[in-house]
Amino acid sequence: MNPDDEIVYDTTPRFIRVFKSGRVERYVCTDATAASVDPATGVSSKDVLISPETGVSARLYIPRLREGDRPEQKLPVLVYFHGGGFCLGSAFMPLYHNHLNSLVAQAHVVAVSADYRLAPEHPVPTAHDDSWTVLRWVAGHAGRGGPAAEAWLAERADFERVFLAGESAGANIAHHMAMRAGIGGLPCGVRIRGVALIHPYFLGSDRVESAEIHPAKTENLETQWRTMCPSSSGLDDPMINPVAEAAPSLAGLGCGRALVCVGGEDALRDRGRAYYRRLREWMGRGGDAVRGGRESAHFPSLRDGL
Template sequence: MASGDTKEVATDLLPLLRHYKDGTVERFIASPYIPPSPLDPATGVSSKDVTISPLVSARLYLPASATQKLPVLVYFHGGGFCIESAFSLFNHRYVNALASESNAVAVSVEYRLAPENPLPAAYDDSWAALQWVAYHSVDRGTDDKSQQRDSWLAEHADFDRLFIGGDSAGANIVHHLAIRAGSEPLPGDLKILGAFLAQPYFWGSDPVGSESPDLHTEENLIQRIWTCVYPSAPGGIDNPAINPFSPDAPSVAALGCARLLVCVSGEDELRERGIRYLEEVKRSGWRGEKIELFEVEGEGHAFHFFGFGSENAKRMITRLASFVSQTRLASL
């Protein structure tokens, strides 16, 4: 037993965090909290925070040009399921830019973080948030208070253009939700038009593509994160939640969206998984309208967060925004 003020460490997940045996967590990588803005002077986007349930909240973004019905983007932030927030500087400026450039109403979801709340908590919270958004598409009458309705969504959202998107762990969440939406109807039988997965956090015990076997060890940060955030996952690093190619994983043919965009970065250790995911969807018999790949050469993981404002980050945001702002394609 440690003496004095020194606490015993349960998990050392450097450089991200340290989890102590008393349940407390010390996070080392986190951008500061930033409040919502009634009107962002650079983009004209307004933002506000809402409570979805006792466990889930979100930050909503409304472009200044909201004089007509706009696409809806439900966004899930990255951070290995264990760091960052919908209310942090990095995510606020990123989603603010996405909402502005895509001219969409954005809902940035604040889900519970591990290790205090291990997976599947983030999956459950994210599905609850998506359901809450979908409830706004259902006419429940003025006297029905079963769901707290938000005026921005009720007045400005075009629910025929519903998108979900996320980066890294958030992209993993998007895959999980799209699979679930393929078999479990959303309120009002609302359909997801498009999903984007940017630098998705997928992994497994066996190398994929040009991945080095040296990466597939218990010491690799990618695997250590998963062990920390989902310690009870059956199959460990080959659980279907992290390895969509495992034998027990549901077929990606079941993805419940009409359009799909996968984004990867040339220097990202997760690149090969994103490429493989795209190829698996193409081979699966998925009956969507369109699937696209966007790759940025010479960049690493999450470059568009840490290097926000760079030319490549601007290219990335422009590509994601154009995906959200496109109209529905004719059914194939």
């Protein structure tokens, strides 16, 4: 067999196969749903190219006016990061597009769904760097007007109420975006009000009880991490283990409110709980609030089966 045909990571027939040569085969549906006005919710969406150099883009969503709303009424801003193990998915997939339509309609917010480049072609932390580009672009609208500005942000966004959210790998990204914002700040003095992490993709070298729920899946997720971030120092790299000894203190998180949800049968459930407990340690001393205690298993995800 040709050495270049050696498989280094494989979750077929459902998801992805990575070869030693660098060739990647994806088996998950990659069809894009066009931006539109959603007939079920009335939410409007449109796509924006943010970085022509890298191709980083985002899909923006805005809800229809409710009875009594003023056209100029300011709305909270949600910046959302999709999941998929850093190697699958996009902001334009039906799974995430439909979820954002529903979320925007119910929460009545302006949403920005970041579309970042995928590993292993673009290894981690490329996804984080691209997401940071999107977040800074959003924040820059707090002081931007004129024809270059996106009207949905410049005219309708309330930059006193900016929130981050993501699921699985997207929750990992949301955490790191909040950390970057806390340490380095955002344009125009924008601050993050809160972050929602839905069954976050966190790992660690210590063994936890939930890892035994699906031992094969746990092992697979660990292999996946090493494949998508070959420069990683391992399972206690702060990029994947935010409570590791070498990780920055969560006191640097750039917000005072957090929601952490874990799936009851998720092999990484206890990783999310450990993160939640560490948040409580410092938020109880100086932060506003941290919510936890409810397990969530009903959220769009590509993690099942990985």
